[in-house]
Structure formats: C-alpha cells, structure tokens
Amino acid sequence: MKDATHTLTPQQLAAVETVLARYQGKGRSALLPCLHEVQAITGWLDPEICAAIGQSLRVPLVQIHEVIEFYTLFYNRPVGRRIIRVCDDVPCYLAGSEAIIRACATRLRVDEGGGTTEDGAWTLEIHPCLGRCEQAPFLMIDDEGYGHVTPEQIADLLGGKP
Amino acid sequence: MSYRPILTARIGKVDPTSLDDYVAHGGFQALKRALALGPDAIIDIVTQANVLGRGGAAFPAGIKWKAVSTEPGPKYVVANADESEPGTFKDRIIMEGDPFSLVEGVIIASYAVGAHQAYIYIRGEYPLAITRVQNAVDACYQAGMLGERILDRRYPLDIEVRRGAGAYICGEETALFESIEGKRGFPRIKPPFPTQVGLFGRPTLINNVETLINALPLVQHGPDWFRTMGPLDSPGPKLYCLSGRIRRPGLVEAPMGTTLYDLIYNYGGGVTGSGELGGVLLGGAAGTFVTADDLDVFMDFGSLREIDAALGSGVVIVFDTSVDMKAVLRRIARFFAHESCGKCYPCQLGTQRQLEIIERLAADRLRPGDLQLLSEVGQTMTDASICGLGQTAHSAIRTALKRFDFDPSTGHFARFGPPSGVQEALA
Amino acid sequence: MTTPSHNNRIWITIDGRSLQVPPDITIREAAALAGVEIPTICYHDALTPNAVCRICVVEWRGARTLVPACVARVADNAIIQTNSRRVRTARRTLLEMLASAVDLSQAPEIQAMMQEYDADPDRFGPEARRRETGGVKDDNPFYVRDYDKCILCWRCVQVCAEDVQHTFALGFNHRGFDTEIATFFNLGMKETTCVFCGNCVGVCPTGALKGKRLYELELRGDS
Incomplete structure (x- = not known):
C-alpha cells in the first residue's frame, strides 16, 4: 500500500482539492469526469486519492476501483510521466506500425508489448485503433497526435534521451 | 461523380472554433427551420426520409424519434460519438472540422422529441474533437442559444459533453448509458429498449453523430430531396472511411449505394502495394471481408446484406494481394x-x-x-x-x-x- | 366475472407442445409450466437475473439470435425450442469454454451439465489459457476466496450490493477474459467494508467462496 501511493506536491494537492470541492455530492454519474480531471493532475489514481474521490462524490470505493480497472485510459498504478500510444490495428499495421513499435521499444528499452521506462519518464502502449486510419501509421503522445510517422522520426518524438 | 458534399460541405472552409463563422456559413438555418416546423413535422420528415442509423446498426431513426417523443419526460438525447470501430474516423472529422453542426443536430433532435437534457459522449482518444465540441457548446451558451432558450425560442435545453475513457464497448448504446451513469461499460439486457428505458432509466434517443447531422439538410430540404440520393430502402448521403492499401485514404462523402469500385478506384485512386486488389474489409473489425469479385456491389445497407456483407459504419479497408x-x-x-x-x-x-x-x-x-x-x-x-x-x-x-x-x-x-x-x- | 389474468392468457408452443400461459412470465417459467426444465448457471431465485452465463438460451422462431430464457418474456404465438441442435451446440461450446478456463472440481451441477451435453473441454488444447488468480486468498477468520474456481456468475457481487446487503465490498478487476472479482485496490477483506454476513459464500455455486472451517477440514483431508 505504501509503495502504491503518490508523493504529490503541495500544488498538486491543492489542485485536487479544488476539483473535489467542485464535485462534492455529485454522485456516481459524475465519476468518469471526476476521474479524468483528477488524473490530469496526478498522472494516476492511488488508493488515497480514490478514497477522497469516493468521499466527495459519495460513491462506494469498490465502484471507483472497478471503473478504473475497466477503462484503459485510467490508471491505478504508476505510469510514465508521458504516455506514447501506438496504434497497431489493421490500417496502421498495413502502413507499417510494427516498425514504429519496434523503434519505440528499442529507443525506450521497454518490451514491444508496451511498458514503462526505468526512470518513469515514458510509458509505451500498443493501443486499439485510434481512429486516425487515414493518417496511418499513427501514434499519440499524451493528447497530441502524429500521423504518417516513420521509424526515423521516433527518436525525435521521444526526445534526445537514448 | 458530380455529387456535391452536403454533410461535409463546411469542413475546411469554416473556422471550427467560431460560432459567428458557423452562422456565416449557413449554421443554425436548419434549427430555425426546425423551430418553424414544430416537433411533429420534424419527426414526420425524419420518418418519411427513412434515415437509417449511420453508426452501423441501420435502425430507422424516425421510429426512435417518434417513440421517444410519445414517452413522458424527463427524457434524454444522447449523441453517440464513441466511434471506436477500427477503420472508422468519420465522426471525428465532423467534430474536429464542423463541431457546431453536431450541436445543432443535437438541439434539433432534443426539440423534436421533447428532451431538455442532452449528452454528447465522445471517445476519450479524441482530445481535439472533445475540445472543439465543448467549445461549440460553450459558445452557444454564451450566445444565449442554450440553457433557457434554443436560438431565440423559449425551450430549456442543456447539453453536457462527456469524455469516454478507453472502451470500445461503450459505443454499444446501453453500455454508453452505463458509462455516463459512472459505471463499467456493461451492455444491458434488451428489451427494454432505450426509447422506453434508457439513460438513468428514462426514455432516451441515442443516435450516431452522422445520423444526427443528417437532420440538418433534411429539415431544410425535405424527405423527397433526401430520397433522391441512394436506394429507397436506405437513402441519403453517406460518409465512407477509406484506408489501408489505397492511394488516397480519407473521408469520402458520396450518395448511399455508391459502388465499391467507385470508392476504391475513383474516389480512392486505386490500390497500392502490389497494385492488385486482394480483398476489402467493410465495416471494420466487426464487419465482413469481400473480394475483388464484389467490386460492383452497391454500398448501402440492403445491397450488402444480400451478399452476406455489412455496411456497418462505412469502413472500407483495402488489402492488396501482398498482405499477410x-x-x-x-x-x-x-x-x-x-x-x-x-x-x-x-x-x-x-x-x-x-x-x-x-x-x-x-x-x-x-x-x-x-x-x-x-x-x-x-x-x-x-x-x-x-x-x-x-x-x-x-x-x-x-x-x-x-x-x-x-x-x-x-x-x-x-x-x-x-x-x-x-x-x-x-x- | 372472469379474472383479468384468465383473459390475458396467451398461447405459446414449447418444444412442439402448445399451451396457455400468463403473459409477462419468462420463457424459463413458461417452460416449467410445460414440464420442460431449462438449465441455468448464473440464475438465482433471490437475485436480479443478469443473463450472463447464456446457458439458458433457447431458439425463438424468427429471432436473429438465441434468447436467454431466464429474462426473455414470452409473447403470444411464440414458437420456442429449448433443445434444438443449434441450442445444444451453443450450450456445449459454452460449457467446454468454461471448463477449459475454470476449476469446476467443486461444481457438481455444472459437471452434470457437461455430461448431458457431451462437453469436452480438452478440445481447446493444453495451451488454452486458464483463469489463474494467484492462489487462495485467506485473509480473514470467516471465509476464503479461491478465484481459480470463479465462473463470474456475479452472484456474490449482487448480494453484497443492491440485491441484499448494500455493503459494496465486492466489484471487479480488469475486463474480458481477465475479469476477476475484487475488492477496492485488492485489499484484504478486513480492510474493506465487508461485514462478514456470509451471503456471498451462501450463493457461490462453485466453491470459489468457502467458509473457513470447511476449507480447513478439506485441507486436512487432502494431507
């Protein structure tokens, strides 16, 4: 449990508190928007944050847990500070997504099936169709999309770090 | 190919962040007309035009609209913008390029069925679409066109934009309701159907983005005009998503029932890779494969059903013969x-x-x-x-x-x- | 004066036999009136039916898919077959898939069904993925949880929630094949809202939830 919790900065804590105050008593139907907003501040959702969300919304804790577990964009364990999602569904595969994934995995030194770098800077995910099939192969870094990517561009996209 | 796009006419021309520019490009003319017609007349038009659901299930929109309109309130309208079918990107392009049209479609549908609360549920992996649609909704509130009135008519209507969180299943209408209710996206047992027991247990109209924006030209030009395009059993304009081993991948608007050959060779510029067509996946992962022998098929719901294929959401993924x-x-x-x-x-x-x-x-x-x-x-x-x-x-x-x-x-x-x-x- | 319920009776045909039944009963209930028993796994009289196991599916003439008899309601002139080839194929395949994934050694009713439908779980081969959940969870004095035996019938989650107890200690991990019954962040039961009412143990059909004393007796018997 101890390992699984965050160390949040005072600014992050204050920001989370502001969000939770706004969601006070809003009930279960506000759960997904609330999780989105909090995770945007904290990166992932630990038990203490989830307990605070449950208290604010008045939702049983297990119902928060099972929702995070269901949706792939919510995380209840640590992830990289930046997330790169590479599409490998049919149109992207036809445009060479395998080579893109290989380039990302090599560069980040993580498994081709996805993973987080040792320094916690990046998480690589092989993501289901991202809906940019006309720009295949396609990937997203956080909320930014990159179409028609080539393996040669990957080093630049992932920053200078080897 | 003398067809002039209707649903996508504004994309690339209009500033998607500006309400004023939307109005300058003919925006809210359809809503104005809808308010003049009144709810019953709008539903009659949608019914007579025989608009089949563009999300893939091909259910007649008029039947849903009519059913929800006769139910007691409170009731809801939901725009299904969870588009997650592999190969599908049409709704994203609409929302990114002409987001106000979706908002206008949702307002018309809500007014027609008597709903005062609507939701637009957009897949979580579409951050730009979410920003654009949220901005469009906000702009309408600021202009006094949502909330207490729609356009200049007293009619309370609130629209809330919801962001999905990574689950293909939430494109299924009842799973989408569960998701809005803050739950895991488990589909419900049907019946009861959403028109009677939908979101929060209330009667709900849920339509795909493309279905909803069809309402705009439809109320302006009427069902007879609509039925001049495509076959009578599934008329109207259609958005097709071309991808895979094709020279010009992208969104194509064409009349329902355009041939597969036309889409691949005329609109799409032909096959890349080996250059020889090996097969086509229609409708995405949930769709059906056809072969080069099927190029003459008309791309509409009925014609494809006859050859054990499905139009689905309009996906056309092209495979040349070299594909594994x-x-x-x-x-x-x-x-x-x-x-x-x-x-x-x-x-x-x-x-x-x-x-x-x-x-x-x-x-x-x-x-x-x-x-x-x-x-x-x-x-x-x-x-x-x-x-x-x-x-x-x-x-x-x-x-x-x-x-x-x-x-x-x-x-x-x-x-x-x-x-x-x-x-x-x-x- | 005729009673409304008599007036409202409808005609249906089940496995070739026509009979009059009250409207708005389920196919499962109507079949019972016709003397036909429809197999069920997830269904429980005291709980909201969720139709998750689909073992009770039957063929309704004119319907595109099979329909679940535990929740689908009869309609006038419905023609239903509860044991057609199509129905039997679905049931057999479901049982084979279930047994290839889950330890059913303490689920005698499901084992009997497998005999009845000639189900052979080995068809999927030795590499068929099984539900592996990391062993028995023994974290409280009252009961143990062995999710390798869990068939995800949802009964425990339901009794713990709105159907009975309103305790909300149980929910789910993951989704799809990887779905598991879980607590908040997989905490031990003593750290959850569990009140140890024992209802979940009572409704578990496969021995995945088991009273601690029985579990210890079994362990001693094995050694």
Whole structure:
C-alpha cells in the first residue's frame, strides 16, 4: 500500500482539492469526469486519492476501483510521466506500425508489448485503433497526435534521451 | 461523380472554433427551420426520409424519434460519438472540422422529441474533437442559444459533453448509458429498449453523430430531396472511411449505394502495394471481408446484406494481394479479446479462445479440428452473446475464411501471397 | 366475472407442445409450466437475473439470435425450442469454454451439465489459457476466496450490493477474459467494508467462496 501511493506536491494537492470541492455530492454519474480531471493532475489514481474521490462524490470505493480497472485510459498504478500510444490495428499495421513499435521499444528499452521506462519518464502502449486510419501509421503522445510517422522520426518524438 | 458534399460541405472552409463563422456559413438555418416546423413535422420528415442509423446498426431513426417523443419526460438525447470501430474516423472529422453542426443536430433532435437534457459522449482518444465540441457548446451558451432558450425560442435545453475513457464497448448504446451513469461499460439486457428505458432509466434517443447531422439538410430540404440520393430502402448521403492499401485514404462523402469500385478506384485512386486488389474489409473489425469479385456491389445497407456483407459504419479497408492476411486476422481477434467487457460467457470466453486458434493459424500451427472448433466458438458468440460486440466478433474471421480460399493443408490464403515477411518490405 | 389474468392468457408452443400461459412470465417459467426444465448457471431465485452465463438460451422462431430464457418474456404465438441442435451446440461450446478456463472440481451441477451435453473441454488444447488468480486468498477468520474456481456468475457481487446487503465490498478487476472479482485496490477483506454476513459464500455455486472451517477440514483431508 505504501509503495502504491503518490508523493504529490503541495500544488498538486491543492489542485485536487479544488476539483473535489467542485464535485462534492455529485454522485456516481459524475465519476468518469471526476476521474479524468483528477488524473490530469496526478498522472494516476492511488488508493488515497480514490478514497477522497469516493468521499466527495459519495460513491462506494469498490465502484471507483472497478471503473478504473475497466477503462484503459485510467490508471491505478504508476505510469510514465508521458504516455506514447501506438496504434497497431489493421490500417496502421498495413502502413507499417510494427516498425514504429519496434523503434519505440528499442529507443525506450521497454518490451514491444508496451511498458514503462526505468526512470518513469515514458510509458509505451500498443493501443486499439485510434481512429486516425487515414493518417496511418499513427501514434499519440499524451493528447497530441502524429500521423504518417516513420521509424526515423521516433527518436525525435521521444526526445534526445537514448 | 458530380455529387456535391452536403454533410461535409463546411469542413475546411469554416473556422471550427467560431460560432459567428458557423452562422456565416449557413449554421443554425436548419434549427430555425426546425423551430418553424414544430416537433411533429420534424419527426414526420425524419420518418418519411427513412434515415437509417449511420453508426452501423441501420435502425430507422424516425421510429426512435417518434417513440421517444410519445414517452413522458424527463427524457434524454444522447449523441453517440464513441466511434471506436477500427477503420472508422468519420465522426471525428465532423467534430474536429464542423463541431457546431453536431450541436445543432443535437438541439434539433432534443426539440423534436421533447428532451431538455442532452449528452454528447465522445471517445476519450479524441482530445481535439472533445475540445472543439465543448467549445461549440460553450459558445452557444454564451450566445444565449442554450440553457433557457434554443436560438431565440423559449425551450430549456442543456447539453453536457462527456469524455469516454478507453472502451470500445461503450459505443454499444446501453453500455454508453452505463458509462455516463459512472459505471463499467456493461451492455444491458434488451428489451427494454432505450426509447422506453434508457439513460438513468428514462426514455432516451441515442443516435450516431452522422445520423444526427443528417437532420440538418433534411429539415431544410425535405424527405423527397433526401430520397433522391441512394436506394429507397436506405437513402441519403453517406460518409465512407477509406484506408489501408489505397492511394488516397480519407473521408469520402458520396450518395448511399455508391459502388465499391467507385470508392476504391475513383474516389480512392486505386490500390497500392502490389497494385492488385486482394480483398476489402467493410465495416471494420466487426464487419465482413469481400473480394475483388464484389467490386460492383452497391454500398448501402440492403445491397450488402444480400451478399452476406455489412455496411456497418462505412469502413472500407483495402488489402492488396501482398498482405499477410493471417497477421490481419490476428489483429482482429486480438482486438475483440482486448475489448470484450467480460459480462457474458460467449464473448468473455469466446474472444479469448478465438484469439488462441487464430494465433495458431498465424503461426502455421493449426491442429486437426481447429477450424471446426473456431466455427463453433464463432457460432456461439454470434448466437448467444448479449450485445453486438460478441455477436459480430467472429464476422470478419468467418468471411475471410469463407472468401479468401484458406487451404488448411498449406495454411495459406490462396488469394494472398507471398506469405509472411514480404509485406513489410513493401510497406 | 372472469379474472383479468384468465383473459390475458396467451398461447405459446414449447418444444412442439402448445399451451396457455400468463403473459409477462419468462420463457424459463413458461417452460416449467410445460414440464420442460431449462438449465441455468448464473440464475438465482433471490437475485436480479443478469443473463450472463447464456446457458439458458433457447431458439425463438424468427429471432436473429438465441434468447436467454431466464429474462426473455414470452409473447403470444411464440414458437420456442429449448433443445434444438443449434441450442445444444451453443450450450456445449459454452460449457467446454468454461471448463477449459475454470476449476469446476467443486461444481457438481455444472459437471452434470457437461455430461448431458457431451462437453469436452480438452478440445481447446493444453495451451488454452486458464483463469489463474494467484492462489487462495485467506485473509480473514470467516471465509476464503479461491478465484481459480470463479465462473463470474456475479452472484456474490449482487448480494453484497443492491440485491441484499448494500455493503459494496465486492466489484471487479480488469475486463474480458481477465475479469476477476475484487475488492477496492485488492485489499484484504478486513480492510474493506465487508461485514462478514456470509451471503456471498451462501450463493457461490462453485466453491470459489468457502467458509473457513470447511476449507480447513478439506485441507486436512487432502494431507
């Protein structure tokens, strides 16, 4: 449990508190928007944050847990500070997504099936169709999309770090 | 090809962040007309035009609109913008390029059925679309066109934009309701249908983005005009999503019932890779494969059903003969195993077992009896699953095995070659 | 004066036999009136039916798919087959897939069904993935949880929530094939809202939830 919790900065804590105050008593139907907003501040959702969300919304804790577990964009364990999602569904595969994934995995030194770098800077995910099939192969870094990517561009996209 | 786009006419011309520019490009003329017509007349128009749902299920929109309009309130309108079917990107392009049109469509639908609260549920992986649509809704509130009144008519209406969180199943209408209610996206048992028991247990109109924006030209020009496009049993304009080994991938607006040949060769500029067409996946992962022999088929709901294929959401993924079809099927099987919600046994267990058999097929390690087993797993998913996800999880694989001359003795699809390895060099 | 319920009776045909039944009953209930028993796994009289196991599916003439008899309601002139070839194939395949994934050694009713439908779980081969959940969870004095035996019938989650107890200690991990019954962040039961009412143990059909004393007796018997 101890390992699984965050160390949040005072600014992050204050920001989370502001969000939770706004969601006070809003009930279960506000759960997904609330999780989105909090995770945007904290990166992932630990038990203490989830307990605070449950208290604010008045939702049983297990119902928060099972929702995070269901949706792939919510995380209840640590992830990289930046997330790169590479599409490998049919149109992207036809445009060479395998080579893109290989380039990302090599560069980040993580498994081709996805993973987080040792320094916690990046998480690589092989993501289901991202809906940019006309720009295949396609990937997203956080909320930014990159179409028609080539393996040669990957080093630049992932920053200078080897 | 003298067709002039209707649904996508503003995209690339209008500033998607500006309400004023939307109005300058003819925005809210349809709503003005709708308010003059009144709810009953709007529903009559949608019914007479025989608009079939553009999300893929092809359910007549007029029946839904009418049903919800006769139910007591409170009731809801939901725009299904969860578009997650592999190969589909039409709703994203609408929302990014002309977001106010979706808002206008939602307002018209809400007014027609008597709803005072609407939701637009957008898939979480579409951050730009979410920003644009939220901005459009905010701009309408600021202009006093939402909230207490719509346009200049006293009619309370609130629209809330919801962001999905990574779950293909939430495109299923009842799973989407569950998601808005803050739950796991488990599809519900039907009946009862959403028109009676939908979001928060209330009567709900849920339509795909493309279906909703069809209401705009429809109320302005009427059902007779609408039915001049495409076949009478599924008329109107249609958005097709071209991708794969095609020269000009992208969104194409054309009349419903345009031939597959036209889409691939005239709109799409022809086949890349080996240059020779090997097959086409229509409707995405939940869709059906057809072959080069099917190029003359009319791309509408009825015509495709006749040849054991489906239009679905309008996806056209093109494969040249050099493609490793087994690697393609492995991705389709993996997709469903990843996206099954796990509620009902056929899909929860079947998508995993299907993936295992397809992995053996892809690795040339099929065992005797595997194809029979696959067919029984597929039949069970199709026949016994709760929702459309499980019911279509075997469709693409079934039609590939049926149409691409898979030879179990060699482990190859006769229509596709050379086998694995070479397509990477061509890509 | 005729009673409304008599007036409202409708005609249906089940397995070739026509009979009059009250409207708005389920196919499962109507079949019982016809003397036909429809197999069920997830269904429980005291709980909201969720139709997750689909073992009860039957063929309704004119319907595109099979329909679940535990929740689908009869309609006038419905023609239903509860044991057609199509139905039997679905049931057999479901049982085979279930048994290839889950330890059913303490689920005698499901084992009997497998005999009845000639189900052979070995068809999926030795590499068929099984539900592996990391062993028995023994974290409280009252009961143990062995999710390798869990068939995800949802009964425990339902009794713990709105159907009975309103305790909300149980929910789910993951989704799809990887779905598991879980607590908040997989905490031990003593750290959850569990009140140890024992209802979940009572409704578990496969021995995945088991009273601690029985579990210890079994362990001693094995050694």
